[in-house]
Amino acid sequence: MKTTWIRKKGRLILACLLTAMLLVLTAMAYTAEGAGGWMLPLALFLSVAAGAYLLLAVRFGAVLNTAAAVLLPFCSMWLLQWYTCDPWRMYPKMILLNCIFFYTFYVGLAFLLGSFRLSYTIASLFAMVLGIANYFVIEFRSSPIVPWDLLSVGTAASVADNYTYSVTWRLLLVSLGFVFVILTGFKSTLKPRRLALRLPAFLLSAALLLGAGYAIQNDTVKDLFGMDQTLFTPTVRYRNNGFVAAFVGNLHLINVEEPDGYSxxxxxxxxxxxxxxxxxxxxxxxxxxxGEETGExxxxxxxxxxxxxxxxxxxxxxxxxxxxxxxxxxxxxxxxxxxxxxxxxxxxxxxxxxxxxxxxxxxxxxxxxxxxxxxxxxxxxxxxxxxxxxxxxxxxxxxxxxxxxxxxxxxxxxxxxxxxxxxxxxxxxxxxxxxxxxxxxxxxxxxxxxxxxxxxxxxxxxxxxxxxxxxxxxxxxxxxxxxxxxxxxxxxxxxxxxxxxxxxxxxxxxxxxxxxxxxxxxxxxxxxxxxxxxxxxxxxxxxxxxxxxxxxxxxxxxxxxxxxxxxxxxxxxxxxxxxxxxxxxxxxxxxxxxxxxxxxxxxxxxxxxxxxxxxxxxxxxxxxxxxxxxxxxxxxxxxxxxxxxxxxxxxxxxxxxxxxxxxxxxxxxxxxxxxxxxxxxxxxxxxxxxxxxx
CATH class of the missing domain: 3.40.720.10 (Alkaline Phosphatase, subunit A)
Known part of the structure; x- marks a missing residue:
């Protein structure tokens, strides 16, 4: 009884802290961009609703667990894209390709950790942080994150304090969406317990993930999915292809190709x-x-x-x-x-x-x-x-x-x-x-x-x-x-x-x-x-x-x-x-x-x-x-x-x-x-x- 009360009190404190933090971010967005029409009331509602959702003791059964397992990877993919552009502008086939990356990553991590609750929470939080980082990178340099940016982390860190990180309505509302995705993942009770099942499932997911990453480097596969390969407009390419597919598709560019006839x-x-x-x-x-001049x-x-x-x-x-x-x-x-x-x-x-x-x-x-x-x-x-x-x-x-x-x-x-x-x-x-x-x-x-x-x-x-x-x-x-x-x-x-x-x-x-x-x-x-x-x-x-x-x-x-x-x-x-x-x-x-x-x-x-x-x-x-x-x-x-x-x-x-x-x-x-x-x-x-x- 006492343990239950302590848990409820702890959940209440967390819910209040979460709502307070989201309301502060809402105030920051209002300061930066004004009321934004319907955005202010929506943000206020979602901030309070997030705290209530965390406080609500909902026990997931088979139906909710299955729904969460199926829907959350797609929602994360959609929201990650939404940080910088409208996700419905992705090419239809590229939505499928991005889903392959997200589902194999989410499910593979679940079988590795033995818990959908832990894995889906971590994976969604990672997608959220990645989306926010890409949002600010585009804001500051007008181009998205690319694989070799990892080599420039030190240089970026040295000037990071000199930027202003304004909270916009877009940034806030997409992040609120991620909050609900993360909270839903945290409520999942699905656990693949049998090690004999987990290991092969993880290896299969990892193989699919790596295989998809390798295949997307091939021009035939890119043509099959209708991938935008226009290099001079990276923001448009990321919009059309989706963040993950575009990012992974850049890996082959790390090496400089030898020109035709080179020796x-x-x-x-x-x-x-x-x-x-x-x-x-x-x-x-x-x-x-x-020839034009003479004499002097x-x-x-x-x-x-x-x-x-x-x-x-x-x-x-x-x-x-x-x-x-x-x-x-x-x-x-x-x-x-x-x-x-x-x-x-x-x-x-x-x-x-x-x-x-x-x-x-x-x-x-x-x-x-x-x-x-x-x-x-x-x-x-x-x-x-x-x-x-x-x-x-x-x-x-x-x-x-x-x-x-x-x-x-x-x-x-x-x-x-x-x-x-x-x-x-x-x-x-x-x-x-x-x-x-x-x-x-x-x-x-x-x-x-x-x-x-x-x-x-x-x-x-x-x-x-x-x-x-x-x-x-x-x-x-x-x-x-x-x-x-x-x-x-x-x-x-x-x-x-x-x-x-x-x-x-x-x-x-x-x-x-x-x-x-x-x-x-x-x-x-x-x-x-x-x-x-x-x-x-x-x-x-x-x-x-x-x-x-x-x-x-x-x-x-x-x-x-x-x-x-x-x-x-x-x-x-x-x-x-x-x-x-x-x-x-x-x-x-x-x-x-x-x-x-x-x-x-x-x-x-x-x-x-x-x-x-x-x-x-x-x-x-x-x-x-x-x-x-x-x-x-x-x-x-x-x-x-x-x-x-x-x-x-x-x-x-x-x-x-x-x-x-x-x-x-x-x-x-x-x-x-x-x-x-x-x-x-x-x-x-x-x-x-x-x-x-x-």
Missing amino acids: AKRVEEIAASASSTASGSQTSRDRSTA EQVLEAETEERETAAASETKTGEQMPNIIVIMDEAFSDLAYLGEFGTSEDYMPFFHSMMEEYPSGRLMVSVKGGNTANTEYEFLSGDTMAFLPAGSVVYQQYIKDEVPTLASYLRDLGYSTTAIHPYLASGWDRDTVYPLMGFEEFLDIDTFSDPLYIRNYISDESAFDKVIEVFENKEEGESAFIFEVTMQNHSGYSKEYPGFEESVFLTDYEESQKNTQIRAVEKYLTLIKASDSAFEKLIGYFETVEEPTVIVMFGDHQPSDYITNVISRLTGYDMESSLEEYQKTYEVPYVIWNNMGLELGENMELTSVNYLAACLLESLDLPLTQYQEFLLQLREELPVICAGAYIDKDGVYHSYSEEDAVYGDLLNDYNILQYNHLTDWKNRVDSVFAQPQS
């Missing part, structure tokens, strides 16, 4: 052809120019060529080489690329003025809202994420040994090579890969003395001061390559910080209309304005420097859809209307300040980041590797190549899922060179990637 000999042939074409083009241009013009031209040849000779022997400073600014982008919108002031006035005066344009990158390291790798290496698994991170997955990059190339020419990042050195494994990429020195957050912080990150002003410090401390007569990746503008943007106030405002909204999301956009624009001011200060310093110097600044990616969606609603921009419109959310600005009268090649208004270094080196008249010569020729045909699409010389956008009779072979040649450069590094043809041509 070391083929690498040499492609590179030799590029070198031959480059030499022929230069000779043809020289002859054409000479030819004499003047000859004298000019003599001076240029002497200057180039000095450059190529290590003298008078310009300092090269590259700043990849965190989340630095111009949201006006998505359409015009009103602001209280220009959020990047100096940068805009520099773009009118110096070589500049738009860069198309392969990431959005995160995975910064991929943009810096594309710039430093000349490789593209287009040939690598969607969502992969090169630094953590593929760099296992020394790899030729812009840093190692400049080091071998006699430059000092320094990388700067005002945050943890371990982020994206930079402390491991930077030395392998040719950086002689890496300055992380620990090397900054009393820096200025904006929010919880070192400001761009202090980050740029470190660039000046490195420049001033270099050896006299030495040419410096300084590569900096900043942190000031890192997401999230919703959280309030002492001492940080918005100074740039959206004028298309009344003050009373501004919710947390709109204010997050204003915080973001304020940060961009701070970066702009810091850049102006940096350029002001180098305008007083006599040494030949070039400063490249570009953004690593646009902010996540949480920010850009506000602008889209203002401008009517629809990212899903076409491939061209979708790719606009992958464009960032760049500018190349210099004190040398530098000019870039033609058609640089829109290009991709993998080309930028080669274009810069060509304009500086530095000797190029065969790989860089190939990239310059490739850019003439395909001025943009990134993970989501490529653009041909006529401005036509192409997806990688389409058959391309015109550019297919050219893309495959690029893939062959990159595979040898990055993946098959034990058989790398170093002369192609590391040795400048004379």
Whole structure:
């Protein structure tokens, strides 16, 4: 009797605590999004009902046990999908495939533990946590969880405190659904007791689960289920295929596939052809120019060529080489690329003025809202994420040994090579890969003395001061390559910080209309304005420097859809209307300040980041590797190549899922060179990637 009373009292306390917790979450959702029409009363009802359901002493018989065993895996699958999209938008056959994964996991765990109560509770709780995690990952970086995210847990944890984890009605109501699923599983009394039955049943379930996971890697099976295999829109792919099937279906992408016709000999042939074409083009241009001039013009031209040849000779022997400073600014982008919108002031006035005066344009990158390291790798290496698994991170997955990059190339020419990042050195494994990429020195957050912080990150002003410090401390007569990746503008943007106030405002909204999301956009624009001011200060310093110097600044990616969606609603921009419109959310600005009268090649208004270094080196008249010569020729045909699409010389956008009779072979040649450069590094043809041509 006493034991029964204690149990009832304990259940009552738990029920009250559960209801109280759910009511607090309801209040948080109300604060973040308002009443939401019918959502507030529904959430209040379900919060109280959950406590009552826990308190209710319902003993499950055969019918309820069977119903729970059959329905709960399906409900969990449905709810997991509902966190980020409408589950009924899944392809019908994919619903069946997701059910196979859920039922084999739930039932297999039940036979392993000998209790449906324990196993269904654990499995449902796991699905709920996974769904919430995926919800916030999409919120912060606009793409879902992928298998190789497990390699980035440390990097994600280091910045997790700087995000605001808002409770929305969708998040709350789906979680309430999971609460009822978990409570129902907890009330189950079904127990498979016979070990002789449990072990074979568990092994069969495990075999089915593993077999389904293996089968889904096969293209025939994917076609059978009608699986969406469009890699450049992962959120859409997860919506159509279901979270589990899409996640498991990504496993085969962990390994980089060898391109058609790959061999070391083929690498040499492609590179030799590029070198031959480059030499022929230069000779043809020289002859054409000479043929058009006569008399005094030819004499003047000859004298000019003599001076240029002497200057180039000095450059190529290590003298008078310009300092090269590259700043990849965190989340630095111009949201006006998505359409015009009103602001209280220009959020990047100096940068805009520099773009009118110096070589500049738009860069198309392969990431959005995160995975910064991929943009810096594309710039430093000349490789593209287009040939690598969607969502992969090169630094953590593929760099296992020394790899030729812009840093190692400049080091071998006699430059000092320094990388700067005002945050943890371990982020994206930079402390491991930077030395392998040719950086002689890496300055992380620990090397900054009393820096200025904006929010919880070192400001761009202090980050740029470190660039000046490195420049001033270099050896006299030495040419410096300084590569900096900043942190000031890192997401999230919703959280309030002492001492940080918005100074740039959206004028298309009344003050009373501004919710947390709109204010997050204003915080973001304020940060961009701070970066702009810091850049102006940096350029002001180098305008007083006599040494030949070039400063490249570009953004690593646009902010996540949480920010850009506000602008889209203002401008009517629809990212899903076409491939061209979708790719606009992958464009960032760049500018190349210099004190040398530098000019870039033609058609640089829109290009991709993998080309930028080669274009810069060509304009500086530095000797190029065969790989860089190939990239310059490739850019003439395909001025943009990134993970989501490529653009041909006529401005036509192409997806990688389409058959391309015109550019297919050219893309495959690029893939062959990159595979040898990055993946098959034990058989790398170093002369192609590391040795400048004379």
